[in-house]
Amino acid sequence: MIGTVPMTALAPLDYRNALDAAMALIDTSRPVKVCCDTAELQAEVRQRWPNQMGGDRATATLWIEPSAEHWQAHLATIVQTAVPGAQLIIIGSQPLTRLISERRRWTDRPLGLAIGGGLRLRQALRRAGFRIKARYGFHSAMAIGLNMAVRFAAGWGRPDLADRLQAAARLSYVAAGPVATLATVALIDARKEA
Numbered sequence: 001m002i003g004t005v006p007m008t009a010l011a012p013l014d015y016r017n018a019l020d021a022a023m024a025l026i027d028t029s030r031p032v033k034v035c036c037d038t039a040e041l042q043a044e045v046r047q048r049w050p051n052q053m054g055g056d057r058a059t060a061t062l063w064i065e066p067s068a069e070h071w072q073a074h075l076a077t078i079v080q081t082a083v084p085g086a087q088l089i090i091i092g093s094q095p096l097t098r099l100i101s102e103r104r105r106w107t108d109r110p111l112g113l114a115i116g117g118g119l120r121l122r123q124a125l126r127r128a129g130f131r132i133k134a135r136y137g138f139h140s141a142m143a144i145g146l147n148m149a150v151r152f153a154a155g156w157g158r159p160d161l162a163d164r165l166q167a168a169a170r171l172s173y174v175a176a177g178p179v180a181t182l183a184t185v186a187l188i189d190a191r192k193e194a
Contacts, residue, residue, distance in 0.1 A: 011044045012102045014139045014185040017173075018091045019048055019064075021136065021187055025089055026060045033058040033081065035074055038065040038108040060087040066121060068109045075121075079128045084194040088130055089187065094118060096141060096184045118186060130190040137183025140175035144184075 010016065019041075026032055028049075036045045041064055049062070058081045066074060078088060092112040097103050111117040122132060146169035153162035175183050 005043045005047055009043060011041050012100045014097075014100060015041060015091070016044060017138050018136075018185045018187045019044055021138075022062055022089045022091060023048055025189055026062060026087060030059050033061040033078075034064070035061065035078070036064040037067040037070065037074070038106065038110065040106045040108070041065060058082055058086055061089070063088065063090045065092050065108065066090065066111045068111045068114050068117065071111045071121065072124070075124055075128060079192075082192040084192055086192040088125075088190045088192065090121070090190070091185065091187050092118070092121075094137070094181060094183060094186050096139075096144070096182065099144065100184055112186060118181060122188070125188070125190055129193050131193050132188060132190045134189040135177060135180040136187040136189075137175040137180030137185070138173065138187065139184040140172055140179070141182035142172040142175070143169045146172065 011019075032049055034045060034049050036042055045062075045064060058078075061078050061082065063074065063078065082088065093103070093110040094112045097110075097113060111121055125132060146165050150162045150165045150169065153159075153165055180186055
């Protein structure tokens with residue numbers, strides 16, 4: 001249940017927003033197979049999906065933070081258990097994630113931080129028979145740049161400009177399509193083709 005994780009143990013906002021978006025995209029009336037490859041996000045995942053399924057055939061799978069070491073084996077398992085038309089949502093770090101100070105302390109090695117990792121994953125999804133419906137990026141490069149400009153404007157004694165820049169940053173927080181690569185956390189929505 002949301003609110004069960006203490007404030008001191010919350011994941012960075014980028015990941016929480018991506019997990020919330022995944023909840024909106026996945027039909028939660030059916031069991032959801034959840035695979036989380038990083039210990040630091042386990043509590044956030046458990047509070048959103050307390051009844052994780054590990055069954056034989058999945059109509060929806062949520063894969064969080066694919067690891068650089070095991071992503072191919074996990075993808076093979078997902079392919080074997082996915083029925084035609086099954087939904088696959090992937091949430092993962094991207095190179096800009098290095099800007100999140102809390103993330104630097106994590107010990108895992110996500111695929112998205114490896115050079116070309118996100119591209120390799122998307123290509124492997126296509127080869128495995130998944131069609132990528134949409135790609136989203138949370139905390140886009142545009143929002144990061146605008147937030148930096150907010151600080152400068154406030155420092156120059158221009159609260160009016162800082163306010164406008166802050167509003168623009170909020171509007172550009174989520175990026176869709178190819179520019180989603182220029183964000184800290186990615187969400188991929190894919191479907192298994194027949």
